[in-house]
Amino acid sequence: MGNCLKGSSADDISLLRGSESTADSSSSDQLGPPPPYRVESLPVYYPSPNISRPVTQLTEEEQVKIAKRLGLIQHLPTGIYDGCKKNRECVICMVEFQMEDCVRYLPCMHTYHVKCIDDWLMRSFTCPSCMEPVDAALLTSYETN
Amino acid sequence: MQSLKAGHLDASRWERRLQKELMSLMKEPPPGVEVDGDQAEQNLSLWTVHMKGAEGTLYEGESFQLQFKFSPKYPFDSPEVTFIGSNIPVHPHVYSNGHICLSILTDDWSPALSVQSVCLSIVSMLSSCKEKKRPPDNSFYVKTCNKNPKKTKWWYHDDSV
């Protein structure tokens, strides 16, 4: 099972707790006019993994971004799974690594199948297990080595 | 070289992952959680999960139903998770139409999460509740929202806390 489980569920709780206190002040159990909670106009956290568009609709800027991202991903080290006991399973497809599998190592040392993690990194440049951002500065040092 | 239209597991890996999740959820469910295994076997992309309110919490003695919908892009896309049925928990982050405002279901989703971890988060969300009430914008939201909760641009009020 995912090793980020503890961290993320703890966050959720603190997240929820934090917002309870702000909600408490309004008398919300009365069915009056809706309070000014303008969902649409609030700051948006996207681009997120949920948003995808056909390539034909991408702007030139977005295409450059994608090309750059592909370039960055290619700099992350890959290898053939060597039986390392620390990383036994790819948490994306939930299948145990086999000796011949192509794997990619992230700077945090979490390991995934190349074909599994590359698809995720195109959406979000973070490690799915520990949520560490994959550091672009670190990547340039791979290049010089 | 990967193609730009990538972004999902091929059908066999998608199916294997969901089968595996289903097996472990049936074998070792979190306390108070039970998946409808027969239904999920018939249609792997639509699951119903039964959830009991934990003892010693405001929801003790109540039971709820959760629906999980998995797109072909799962686990890169989060599952669509809503409460369904006649008893929708009265909770500050659950709308009366069953939509749940929970960050791991949208922005904080990661493919390392699973049905099991989503269930655990929802259990702890319910268990930590101190006062049963609907979100302050419930009536407005329910009237105006998209049927798919993932289309909602949730605002997590505590960002500044």
Ligand SMILES: [Zn+2]
């Ligand atoms: Zn994999």
Ligand SMILES: [Zn+2]
């Ligand atoms: Zn990591």
